[in-house]
Amino acid sequence: xxxxxxxxxxxxxxxxxxxxxxxxxxxxxxxxxxxxxxxxxxxxxxxxxxxxxxxxxxxxxxxxxxxxxxxxxxxxxxxxxxxxxxxxxxxxxxxxxxxxxxxxxxxxxxxxxxxxxxxxxxxxxxxxxxxxxxxxxxxxxxxxxxxxxxxxxxxxxxxxxxxxxxxxxxxxxxxxxxxxxxxxxxxxxxxxxxxxxxxxxxxxxxxxxxxxxxxxxxxxxxxxxxxxxxxxxxxxxxxxxxxxxxxxxxxxxxxxxxxxxxxxxxxxxxxxxxxxxxxxxxxxxxxxxxxxxxxxxxxxxxxxxxxxxxxxxxxxxxxxxxxxxxxxxxxxxxxxxxxxxxxxxxxxxxxxxxxxxxxxxxxxxxxxxxxxxxxxxxxxxxxxxxxxxxxxxxxxxxxxxxxxxxxxxxxxxxxxxxxxxxxxxxxxxxxxxxxxxxxxxxxxxxxxxxxxxxxxxxxxxxxxxxxxxxxxxxxxxxxxxxxxxxxxxxxxxxxxxxxxxxxxxxxxxxxxxxxxxxxxxxxxxxxxxxxxxxxxxxxxxxxxxxxxxxxxxxxxxxxxxxxxxxxxxxxxxxxxxxxxxxxxxxxxxxxxxxxxxxxxxxxxxxxxxxxxxxxxxxxxxxxxxxxxxxxxxxxxxxxxx
Numbered sequence: 064x065x066x067x068x069x070x071x072x073x074x075x076x077x078x079x080x081x082x083x084x085x086x087x088x089x090x091x092x093x094x095x096x097x098x099x100x101x102x103x104x105x106x107x108x109x110x111x112x113x114x115x116x117x118x119x120x121x122x123x124x125x126x127x128x129x130x131x132x133x134x135x136x137x138x139x140x141x142x143x144x145x146x147x148x149x150x151x152x153x154x155x156x157x158x159x160x161x162x163x164x165x166x167x168x169x170x171x172x173x174x175x176x177x178x179x180x181x182x183x184x185x186x187x188x189x190x191x192x193x194x195x196x197x198x199x200x201x202x203x204x205x206x207x208x209x210x211x212x213x214x215x216x217x218x219x220x221x222x223x224x225x226x227x228x229x230x231x232x233x234x235x236x237x238x239x240x241x242x243x244x245x246x247x248x249x250x251x252x253x254x255x256x257x258x259x260x261x262x263x264x265x266x267x268x269x270x271x272x273x274x275x276x277x278x279x280x281x282x283x284x285x286x287x288x289x290x291x292x293x294x295x296x297x298x299x300x301x302x303x304x305x306x307x308x309x310x311x312x313x314x315x316x317x318x319x320x321x322x323x324x325x326x327x328x329x330x331x332x333x334x335x336x337x338x339x340x341x342x343x344x345x346x347x348x349x350x351x352x353x354x355x356x357x358x359x360x361x362x363x364x365x366x367x368x369x370x371x372x373x374x375x376x377x378x379x380x381x382x383x384x385x386x387x388x389x390x391x392x393x394x395x396x397x398x399x400x401x402x403x404x405x406x407x408x409x410x411x412x413x414x415x416x417x418x419x420x421x422x423x424x425x426x427x428x429x430x431x432x433x434x435x436x437x438x439x440x441x442x443x444x445x446x447x448x449x450x451x452x453x454x455x456x457x458x459x460x461x462x463x464x465x466x467x468x469x470x471x472x473x474x475x476x477x478x479x480x481x482x483x484x485x486x487x488x489x490x491x492x493x494x495x496x497x498x499x500x501x502x503x504x505x506x507x508x509x510x511x512x513x514x515x516x517x518x519x520x521x522x523x524x525x526x527x528x529x530x531x532x533x534x535x536x537x538x539x540x541x542x543x544x545x546x547x548x549x550x551x552x553x554x555x556x557x558x559x560x561x562x563x564x565x566x567x568x569x570x571x572x573x574x575x576x577x578x579x580x581x582x583x584x585x586x587x588x589x590x591x592x593x594x595x596x597x598x599x600x601x602x603x604x605x606x607x608x609x610x611x612x613x614x615x616x617x618x619x620x621x622x623x624x625x626x627x628x629x630x631x632x633x634x635x636x637x638x639x640x641x642x643x644x645x646x647x648x649x650x651x652x653x654x655x656x657x658x659x660x661x662x663x664x665x666x667x668x669x670x671x672x673x674x675x676x677x678x679x680x681x682x683x684x685x686x687x688x689x690x691x692x693x694x695x696x697x698x699x700x701x702x703x704x
Contacts, residue, residue, distance in 0.1 A: 097127045098127075101125060102208070103206050103207050104122050105205050108194060119204075124145065128141060128144075134157060138156055139157050150218045151217070152219070153215055155211055187202075187205050189304070193261075198296060198297055199296060200296055202214065202217075219276050220279055221278045224273075224276070224277060227277045231243060231288065232364065234364075234398050234402065234408065236363075236365075241398065241439075241446065244358060245478075248361065248467075249472050252465070252467040252468040253468045255297075256463070263305050265304070266303065266304055266345060267303050268323060268344070268353075269323045269328075272357060274298050277294065306347070324353075327360075328352075330387040331343040331349065337384070348461045351461045355453030359450055362397050362398075367392030367393055367454060368383070369393075378390075388656075389656060390656050391658040392454050394658065395450055399443055405439070415439070415482075425487075426487060434486065438485035439485075445481070446474055449467060473494035514634075519634060522630050523627070528623075529564065530561045530565060530624065533560050533617055536616060538557030541555075543606075544606050555606070563602055570592065570595035571592030571595060572588065572628075588632045599621055603618070
């Protein structure tokens with residue numbers, strides 16, 4: 064159930080979320096069971112004194128099924144049954160030297176056991192805080208078996224998400240239907256969002272396909288797919304840590320996260336060589352990254368990064384941390400984008416086939432399979448920005464678990480409607496990150512836009528007023544100009560004075576171009592403005608004005624124009640839309656982090672991820688539905704069946 068990742072994968076058991084009913088007759092244990100006694104049992108929940116003895120008797124004598132043992136990290140889990148037939152999961156420390164590895168190869172054996180015991184106690188404390196939350200197995204208590212500590216918890220009937228993904232895959236690469244994958248991801252992020260309700264918070268820090276169970280005690284996996292809701296249970300809290308941690312905490316003393324799966328772990332969990340990562344490891348953003356990697360694996364059949372020995376050696380580094388910080392994740396395409404035959408895929412996802420069939424029936428004219436494929440890819444692509452945001456190297460740019468839950472929920476709710484919109488060529492319903500934080504961000508975004516617009520208007524008005532005043536001042540004046548032996552004398556036009564004073568704005572805007580949000584753009588614009596001001600001042604000083612007060616007045620107007628332009632640039636930079644800023648940041652990060660798709664040849668030139676266009680889609684003739692002559696009626700019939 065816990066500790067070993069796939070501790071109860073596929074194992075039949077009875078799940079008891081509440082106190083279990085006792086049979087009137089004592090059951091005879093099966094052959095192969097070992098009788099064990101739990102000494103010094105300590106209940107995980109507060110109990111009345113009158114109920115304590117009866118509660119503890121349930122766990123005093125157990126029959127442990129050693130054949131069911133599953134190992135993982137520093138512990139192993141076995142299924143146990145008491146005399147009344149209740150089944151539990153018993154987690155115990157492994158006695159094969161794993162504790163020595165945790166403390167260090169050079170540390171004494173006693174230190175290794177001490178560190179392992181301290182970590183085991185920390186796991187108990189973390190798990191006890193989660194008891195009562197729906198997405199986590201119930202913890203009954205702890206005790207000693209043969210002098211070694213054990214945790215006794217709920218035995219979850221079901222399978223790991225890794226096994227469930229294999230059962231639900233609809234192509235040979237192990238990809239799930241995007242709708243099913245998004246629903247699982249929504250429920251996984253919902254489980255992580257429930258951690259926000261805990262005092263001081265808690266980070267699981269080892270979310271992976273093996274540490275998420277699909278509870279099938281009430282509904283089978285097929286029934287959960289049909290209902291569109293999954294009963295997920297997060298297990299294995301050996302790496303869990305409170306967000307309000309202290310330097311004296313066992314995880315800080317040890318400095319390691321036990322058993323974190325590199326394929327799914329955030330980069331800050333994968334190195335000890337970078338300073339100032341301790342605080343980042345005690346953040347819910349770590350779980351957001353790992354959960355997004357799980358969603359990516361459900362969509363693509365593999366995690367975002369290929370961390371196999373061969374792939375890492377070919378890329379010139381064995382550091383998973385460097386790969387995840389220096390390279391972008393593999394593109395999220397999905398089963399529809401990779402399907403050579405869209406009809407065969409739709410035959411394995413009836414709910415999507417029904418949505419496609421209904422949308423095709425409402426569309427004008429015949430709908431070709433190629434058009435269907437493009438429409439489904441367009442809908443599936445709306446998930447990619449959500450997952451990519453979670454996989455940001457800087458954890459401050461990752462959304463919250465609740466925001467991801469709401470974003471994936473919107474994707475699922477709008478899926479059928481968006482299929483129709485895509486086939487009709489209409490804009491898709493929004494499935495951007497939602498939640499209270501997102502709504503607050505949108506409100507702040509509106510305030511920033513208003514403030515930026517007001518400041519822009521004020522700066523433009525000040526600059527225009529200075530230009531207009533100067534143009535009226537110098538218009539019609541009799542002046543003379545002498546530059547490098549060239550001389551001119553005549554009436555000075557007002558438009559020429561305005562043009563000279565506008566030179567800082569023209570040069571600054573030209574150098575900044577359309578870069579409104581980056582620091583580089585602001586610097587280029589400011590430098591261009593100052594250079595233009597210097598050139599304008601030099602040209603104005605070369606003119607012999609008829610009155611001594613004209614040149615100072617023009618300098619004052621030039622100063623006002625220069626100040627207005629630089630203030631406008633500062634307003635654009637400081638009050639830029641956060642979405643534009645983050646998009647620019649992602650684009651810049653993407654340009655610095657080359658994409659190495661899964662299984663690509665690392666020796667090939669570095670390639671950027673490119674967006675799919677209609678030219679990428681196979682011709683309709685290559686994906687023709689059998690007997691459909693380019694129409695989609697067959698897909699609709701499949702879905703109805």
